Amino acid sequence: xxxxxxxxxxxxxxxxxxxxxxxxxxxxxxxxxxxxxxxxxxxxxxxxxxxxxxxxxxxxxxxxxxxxxxxxxxxxxxxxxxxxxxxxxxxxxxxxxxxxxxxxxxxxxxxxxxxxxxxxxxxxxxxxxxxxxxxxxxxxxxxxxxxxxxxxxxxxxxxxxxxxxxxxxxxxxxxxxxxxxxxxxxxxxxxxxxxxxxxxxxxxxxxxxxxxxxxxxxxxxxxxxxxxxxxxxxxxxxxxxxxxxxxxxxxxxxxxxxxxxxxxxxxxxxxxxxxxxxxxxxxxxxxxxxxxxxxxxxxxxxxxxxxxxxxxxxxxxxxxxxxxxxxxxxxxxxxxxxxxxxxxxxxxxxxxxxxxxxxxxxxxxxxxxxxxxxxxxxxxxxxxxxxxxxxxxxxxxxxxxxxxxxxxxxxxxxxxxxxx
Amino acid sequence: xxxxxxxxxxxxxxxxxxxxxxxxxxxxxxxxxxxxxxxxxxxxxxxxxxxxxxxxxxxxxxxxxxxxxxxxxxxxxxxxxxxxxxxxxxxxxxxxxxxxxxxxxxxxxxxxxxxxxxxxxxxxxxxxxxxxxxxxxxxxxxxxxxxxxxxxxxxxxxxxxxxxxxxxxxxxxxxxxxxxxxxxxxxxxxxxxxxxxxxxxxxxxxxxxxxxxxxxxxxxxxxxxxxxxxxxxxxxxxxxxxxxxxxxxxxxxxxxxxxxxxxxxxxxxxxxxxxxxxxxxxxxxxxxxxxxxxxxxxxxxxxxxxxxxxxxxxxxxxxxxxxxxxxxxxxxxxxxxxxxxxxxxxxxxxxxxxxxxxxxxxx
Ligand SMILES: Nc1ncnc2c1ncn2[C@@H]1O[C@H](COP(=O)(O)OP(=O)(O)O)[C@@H](O)[C@H]1O
Ligand SMILES: [Mg+2]
Numbered sequence: 174x175x176x177x178x179x180x181x182x183x184x185x186x187x188x189x190x191x192x193x194x195x196x197x198x199x200x201x202x203x204x205x206x207x208x209x210x211x212x213x214x215x216x217x218x219x220x221x222x223x224x225x226x227x228x229x230x231x232x233x234x235x236x237x238x239x240x241x242x243x244x245x246x247x248x249x250x251x252x253x254x255x256x257x258x259x260x261x262x263x264x265x266x267x268x269x270x271x272x273x274x275x276x277x278x279x280x281x282x283x284x285x286x287x288x289x290x291x292x293x294x295x296x297x298x299x300x301x302x303x304x305x306x307x308x309x310x311x312x313x314x315x316x317x318x319x320x321x322x323x324x325x326x327x328x329x330x331x332x333x334x335x336x337x338x339x340x341x342x343x344x345x346x347x348x349x350x351x352x353x354x355x356x357x358x359x360x361x362x363x364x365x366x367x368x369x370x371x372x373x374x375x376x377x378x379x380x381x382x383x384x385x386x387x388x389x390x391x392x393x394x395x396x397x398x399x400x401x402x403x404x405x406x407x408x409x410x411x412x413x414x415x416x417x418x419x420x421x422x423x424x425x426x427x428x429x430x431x432x433x434x435x436x437x438x439x440x441x442x443x444x445x446x447x448x449x450x451x452x453x454x455x456x457x458x459x460x461x462x463x464x465x466x467x468x469x470x471x472x473x474x475x476x477x478x479x480x481x482x483x484x485x486x487x488x489x490x491x492x493x494x495x496x497x498x499x500x501x502x503x504x505x506x507x508x509x510x511x512x513x514x515x516x517x518x519x520x521x522x523x524x525x526x527x528x529x530x531x532x533x534x535x536x537x538x539x540x541x542x543x544x545x546x547x548x549x550x551x552x553x554x555x556x557x558x559x560x561x562x563x564x565x566x567x568x569x570x571x572x573x574x575x576x577x578x579x580x581x582x583x584x585x586x587x588x589x590x591x592x593x
Numbered sequence: 594x595x596x597x598x599x600x601x602x603x604x605x606x607x608x609x610x611x612x613x614x615x616x617x618x619x620x621x622x623x624x625x626x627x628x629x630x631x632x633x634x635x636x637x638x639x640x641x642x643x644x645x646x647x648x649x650x651x652x653x654x655x656x657x658x659x660x661x662x663x664x665x666x667x668x669x670x671x672x673x674x675x676x677x678x679x680x681x682x683x684x685x686x687x688x689x690x691x692x693x694x695x696x697x698x699x700x701x702x703x704x705x706x707x708x709x710x711x712x713x714x715x716x717x718x719x720x721x722x723x724x725x726x727x728x729x730x731x732x733x734x735x736x737x738x739x740x741x742x743x744x745x746x747x748x749x750x751x752x753x754x755x756x757x758x759x760x761x762x763x764x765x766x767x768x769x770x771x772x773x774x775x776x777x778x779x780x781x782x783x784x785x786x787x788x789x790x791x792x793x794x795x796x797x798x799x800x801x802x803x804x805x806x807x808x809x810x811x812x813x814x815x816x817x818x819x820x821x822x823x824x825x826x827x828x829x830x831x832x833x834x835x836x837x838x839x840x841x842x843x844x845x846x847x848x849x850x851x852x853x854x855x856x857x858x859x860x861x862x863x864x865x866x867x868x869x870x871x872x873x874x875x876x877x878x879x880x881x882x883x884x885x886x887x888x889x890x891x892x893x894x895x896x897x898x899x900x901x902x903x904x905x906x907x908x909x910x911x912x913x914x915x916x917x918x919x920x921x922x923x924x925x926x927x928x929x930x931x932x933x934x935x936x937x938x939x940x941x942x943x944x945x946x947x948x949x950x951x952x953x954x955x956x
Contacts, residue, residue: 497680499667500645501694502745508668511693515684 229575236568239345242337245287246274250341258331258359267334268317272309279306293563294347294356295336301325335359348569373553373570377577380550383464384532387471388479388525394472395479395524396517402480403487417480425474429541432470436460436542462544470542471532478531479524486520522589530578550574597623597781598644598749603653605639605805613639615805617653621783623748626775628784630792631802632828637785638677640802641751644783646670657749668697673742673750673780678758679734681726687737688713688722694745708744715774716740732763739771743778752784756791768795789829793817801825822863823951826874831922833880834954835873835915839864847950849873851915857891858945863952872954877908877922879947882939883932889942895919897937909933911941 243250248270256263278284284306288299308324321328339347339357350356350363354371358364365371398417402410420428435441443457452458460466490513498508536551543549550570557567598621605614614636621627629637642648644655646667655662662670682690691712695705713719716736726734735755742750755771756764772795775782786792792799793813800810801824809821820826823834837851847861849871857873864871881889895911898918906925910918921941923933932939 491678491680493676493678493680494682496645496647496667497674497676498682498693500647500670500672500674501697501741502668502671503693503697504668507697512682512684 232568232571235564236348236572237344237346237565239340239342239347239565241287241290242340243343245278245283245290246271246337246341248274249337253334253338253341256334256338258335260331262318262329262331263334265316265318268321268328271321272314272317275302275306275309289562291336291340293561293566294340295333297327298333298336301327301333332359335361345565348565349573351566352569352573373550376548376550376553377573379464379546380533380574381577381581383467383471383547383549384529387468387475387532388528390468390472391476391479391528392521392525394476395483396521398476399480399483399487399520402484403490404492417477420474420477425537426541428474429470429538432466432473432542433461436466436469437462461542462547464543464547466542466544467539467547467549470538471535474535474538475528475531478527482523482527483517483520486517486523490516518589522585526582526585529581533574533578595623596620597625597658598783599656600640600644601654601656603640603643603650603655605636605643605648605651612651613805614643614650617805617807619800619807619810621749621781624779624781626772626782626784626795626797628786628792628796628799629802630786630789630799630828633787635802636805637787637802638753641674641753641783641785644749645672645674645751671745671747673745673747675738675742675750675752675755677753677755679726679738679755681734681737681741683726686723686725687718687729690726690737691741691744694741698745712740712744715743716770731759732767735759735767736770739774743774743780747780749781749783752782754786755784756786756788764791771795793829801828803828819862820874820949820951823872823874823954826949826951827954831877831920832874833877833914833919834917835875836953837871837873839867839869839871839950842867846945847871849950855893857893857948859948859950860946862949864950870953871950872952874949874951875943875947877920878906879943880921881942882909882921882923884940884942890945891948892940892942894938894940897933897935897939899935900933907933911939 249267250270252267252270253263256267275284278287284302285299288302291298291302305321305324305328309320327333336359339359339361347357352373354366354374355363356366398413402413402417404410405413433440437443438457438459440460442460443452446452447454447457460469494512494516495508498512499505503511533549534551536549536555539547539549539552540555543552551574554567554570554574557563557570598619600617600619603614603617603619604612606612617640619640629640631637639648643650644657644662646662646665646669650663653663657670657672682693685693688709691709692705695708700708709722710719713722716739718733718736718740721729721733726737729737735758738755742752752771756767759767768791771782774780784792784795793816796813798810799813799816801808801816803824809816809825811819811821816825816829820829826832827834835851835857837849837857839847840850840856841848842861842864845861847859847864848856849859850856851873859873884892893914895913898910898912901908901910904925907923909921909923911921912918919941
């Protein structure tokens, strides 16, 4: 027979009184575990750094980085420092500086680059600079002012100097202004672009609209498919799953080409409708090379990205919940609306976010089937990356796209959270 | 008592090949607590699902309170159901869960609030009204499920292993609470479990299921004292089995030869003719150790293989009586275990009314 525990013994056994060395040992164990966990994810961190963080960082930097004019025409810029276009033409010092800068650039072979940069804001500036460079010689030293105007009368107007100064900041927000359909006048004030040149804002709006519409059409199609997948007997569900995943087995170009064959004016769909007499020969539908085409083909390509997350959420919904609802007196529709649907909202959220985000980034599909009014912001970004080589603008547009997706995603999260 | 539920000639197959329920006839009286007891896969849930309307019987008909239910959809049957794992709506609070059946019945708001409050009080969950089910313990979730199935005052409540996920103490407490509520509301309950002690303590009647057939349906006491066949005897409580051959039948008793020259007297339950093979069933607690002369009808010798100490009782395994160890259970009173030492030879005995001659147990 053991004696009952004394109060002291009881206190010793309490879990709150922890000797210091045990605490230290526990922390040591914890540290060791944290370290081995870190080792495990190290490759992933390296991959993310190289494939994601560094490129995105460079992109952000590229959108404000503006070294060409600042480094190419330093003396001109110094002379223009206290000048404003309202003063009329700049002082002779500016012309002298410009002459020296151009000669130096010619010697270093960078004149073309500087011209190209200026050309982004002022069309024609590139050839002006090249021509001026060719015709400058020692005779112009006496009166550079007159000599420049003699070479080209544009040197006698303040606009070109304003353009040089606007392009001369080492770091600039001009790419963002351009991306938002804004510009600077020669005085350096921010103004809206002329009517005909505003296209980015509309493209952003169209991109959001097309992506949202595609996500919504995907939702309408994906919900019944995912429901069937989650509720059919296993064998038939597997077959259906293969059908859903089939598009992934074919090249995206093949799929798009097939859609062209189906949807074009003389395509299968129009032929069928015309031969059935639903539409007349003159009334053949424009189903492709426009926004409709972008949405139809985008929906087809992105549908699996909606079905899969939705399916995985539906799989986890306990079938007894709907049974419980009906046993409590709810009609099948009420049981669906009050119980089943709310529980699948996370899947809808995942699917629509995925489709929306993928859609904002797609450029192959709109490029091939979008025609004029089906082009999205990514097509313009691709254009500036590949054709016009205005990487600063491409970077600014991409950054704005990223911010926009972030905002939409944030608002959407709030909306879905309030729903539940 | 009037019959509330009638199941007549019910058969059920899911795949068209194998009958999960074979020819079920069952009457449930108004206010009765009937338990369907059976091993997993014996078709208990299927019977409940047919009653609730989630499965259609392949043949047969279901009548509840004089109304044919067989083709009626579940939402029109007005049967309360407590599901395995509760099936509480995770997207609704406790109060919303309880209000759900009243809302779909379009009850006026004032009455609805009143009923929800009373219901919460009944299961002692008033402080938890605004919690989500996931923020409750298992026992609390169980009580919500119970309250939700009762709140619209159904005449019949079905419960499918409602306590299966709870630990032992909580389970016993909930058994008590369910019984209390049943007694108070007078509602008819069809309860499914695979736990025999739960079935015995809670029910007015127990239907023992095996293989889609009701093996026996009767009050708990009778089930234990007078099992109808060797499946029931084996499923309800512990029993020792000895196989033998019927040698002689005298009224409701018979003589069974369990070994060459060893004959014991038994109550005749599942045997009909001499020379029939039979299984004898003897409850471990009905066996006496070293019985006095005249105290028992049958005395047999055995050897103690092992003794297990259980606190309130002692169990001994004996050798020499059939292939399996023969279990004896003694209350732990002073000196009870004195003669029980491993390796010792003992004589044991039992009254012939405690030894049942049942049908042959199939292997
Ligand atoms: N929906 C179903 N489809 C096919 N077979 C089923 C289905 N539900 C149950 N079964 C089968 O019917 C038999 C009885 O199951 P069930 O009624 O759930 O038994 P219990 O509830 O007694 O464990 C089991 O063999 C089970 O595999
Ligand atoms: Mg079951």
